Amino acid sequence: GRPETFYEAVGGHETFAAIVHRFYQQVADDPVLRPLYPEEDLGPAELRLLMFLEQYWGGPQTYSHQRGHPRLRMRHGPFPIGPLERDAWLRCMRVAVDEADLPEERRRQMWEYFEMAATSMMNKAW
Template identity: 60%
Template sequence: MGGRPTFAKLCRVFYEGVAEDPVLREMYPEEDLGPAEERLLLFLEQYWGGPGTYSEQRGHPRLRMRHMPYRVDFDARDRWLKHMRVAVDSLELPPLQEETLWDYLERAAHAMVNA
C-alpha cells in the first residue's frame, strides 16, 4: 500500500474531516485528535503487514469492543466513510490497491455499527 507514509497521509486527511464533523468529533473525548490519529495509523500499518507496534502498545485490536462505548449508528458510519473516502482518494493509489483498501475500510465501517 505504500507503507507508513501512505497510512500517515490517510490518517491525517481523515482526521481533518473528523475535526470538522460534529457527530464524529463528539466520539473523541480528547481535545487533540493527534493520539487518535496515531492509534489508527499504528493499527492500519500493522493490519497491512507492517510492524506490530499497535498490538505491543494496546493489545489485540478488538475493534468492536473498543467502539462499544460510542453510539455508532448508520449516520455515524456514513460520515466516517465520507471522510475516509476523501482520505483514500487523496492517496492516488493504483486501482487494485485502492479497491482493496476501500473494500476493507467499508467492511470495517459496517461492522462497527452498534445502534
C-alpha cells in the same frame, strides 16, 4: 525472497500516515463524528488508527505491542455508532483514500475493507 506486503506496495509508512492524517483533518470538522471523541486533542487517536492500519496491512506490529489485541468492536462499545456515524466515518475516509492516489486495484481493496470494517463497528440501528 519474501513477497511484498500490501503495506510496502502502496508506499509504506508515508502513505498510511498521509491517509490517516487527512482522515482526522476531516473528523475535526465533522459535526457527527467530532463530538464522539472524548479528547480535545485528536493526535493520540490519529496515532492509534495509524498503528492499527499499518499492522493490519502487513507493516510494523506496533499497535499490538502498545495496545494489545485490537478487539475493535469492543473498544467502540462506548461510542454510539449507527448508520449516520458509519456513513460520516466513510465519507471522511473516502476523501483521504482518494487523495492518496493508490493504484486502482489497491484502492478498491482498501475501500472494500473500510466499508466492511465501518459497518461491523455499528452498535445501534438508527
